Amino acid sequence: QKEVEQDPGPLSVPEGAIVSLNCTYSNSAFQYFMWYRQYSRKGPELLMYTYSSGNKEDGRFTAQVDKSSKYISLFIRDSQPSDSATYLCAMSLYYGNNRLAFGKGNQVVVIP
Amino acid sequence: NAGVTQTPKFQVLKTGQSMTLQCAQDMNHEYMSWYRQDPGMGLRLIHYSVGAGITDQGEVPNGYNVSRSTTEDFPLRLLSAAPSQTSVYFCASSYKSGGANTGELFFGEGSRLTVL
Numbered sequence: 001q002k003e004v005e006q007d008p009g010p011l012s013v014p015e016g017a018i019v020s021l022n023c024t025y026s027n028s029a030f031q032y033f034m035w036y037r038q039y040s041r042k043g044p045e046l047l048m049y050t051y052s053s054g055n056k057e058d059g060r061f062t063a064q065v066d067k068s069s070k071y072i073s074l075f076i077r078d079s080q081p082s083d084s085a086t087y088l089c090a091m092s093l094y095y096g097n098n099r100l101a102f103g104k105g106n107q108v109v110v111i112p
Numbered sequence: 113n114a115g116v117t118q119t120p121k122f123q124v125l126k127t128g129q130s131m132t133l134q135c136a137q138d139m140n141h142e143y144m145s146w147y148r149q150d151p152g153m154g155l156r157l158i159h160y161s162v163g164a165g166i167t168d169q170g171e172v173p174n175g176y177n178v179s180r181s182t183t184e185d186f187p188l189r190l191l192s193a194a195p196s197q198t199s200v201y202f203c204a205s206s207y208k209s210g211g212a213n214t215g216e217l218f219f220g221e222g223s224r225l226t227v228l
Contacts, residue, residue: 008152032215043116043202043219044155088155092215098143098206099170100217104154 003027006089006103015112019076023089023103026070030091030101033065035074038086038105047087048074079110114138118203118220125193125227133188133223135203141218143206144186145170146178148199149222155202161186193227200224 006023013019021035032051036044048063050056050072056063064073072091076083089103119134137144145160157170161180175197177189186205190197201224204217 004154006154034215036217041222043204043221044217045219046216049216097215098145098160098217099157100215102155104152 003101004089004091004103006106008104008106010107010109012109012111013079015079015081015110017079017110019074019079019083019108019110021074021076021087021089021106021108023072024070025072025091025101027093027101028067028070029093031094032092032097033063033072034090034092034100035061035063036088036090036102038088040085044088076108079108081110081112084108084110116203116205116218116220118201118223120223121221122224123226125190125225127194127227129193131190131193133190133201133203133225135186135188135220136184137186137203137205137218138184139205139207139218140183141205141207142183144180145204145206145217146176146186146188147202147204148172149202150199158188158201190225193225195227198225198227 004025035048037047038044050063053067060077062075086105086107088105090100116137142163146158147155159178161167200222203220
């Protein structure tokens with residue numbers, strides 16, 4: 001079993017819809033959780049960074065962590081065509097650990 | 113501010129050839145790493161470095177060499193290319209804040225390698 005599981009999609013939604021993405025993981029020691037966004041033929045860029053269980057909101061983006069279920073989610077409200085990208089979840093054992101465990105990525109297409 | 117720069121962007125090799133993928137960052141980041149990204153596999157860590165003169169293996173190091181003689185540069189060498197090394201390669205760097213690693217990775221745009 002891979003440490004981090006992420007359904008690769010693709011996921012197509014109409015503009016303005018809510019996008020819901022999630023990852024599950026097997027290692028209960030993971031403490032820090034991230035979401036990276038990767039546009040086509042570009043490198044990933046950090047979108048959200050959260051610690052342990054709870055919610056974090058940044059504009060139209062909300063990251064949720066449920067450590068008891070080993071489950072993290074990313075929600076995108078009022079989705080825009082510019083949100084069309086691949087979203088990768090990543091997690092680490094402690095703050096500042098650069099050896100991240102990545103999910104496979106979930107491709108999102110927002111249709112105008 | 114260029115960030116993380118990778119060259120070349122595209123390369124085609126024949127089996128058995130060797131080559132070097134270049135990576136340079138101008139952000140004075142101590143940590144640098146190489147990943148490969150394959151369909152259905154996600155990002156996998158090949159090698160990483162926590163500072164000049166220090167390198168270590170990641171998840172999939174076989175067939176690759178690295179060195180870190182300066183803070184800015186972290187080249188990845190393919191010793192004898194194999195078709196299984198066909199992939200997109202990403203270099204990433206990270207910085208410290210208040211003396212501690214932040215865990216935030218800055219990625220280059222990738223180098224697409226095809227081995228025939």
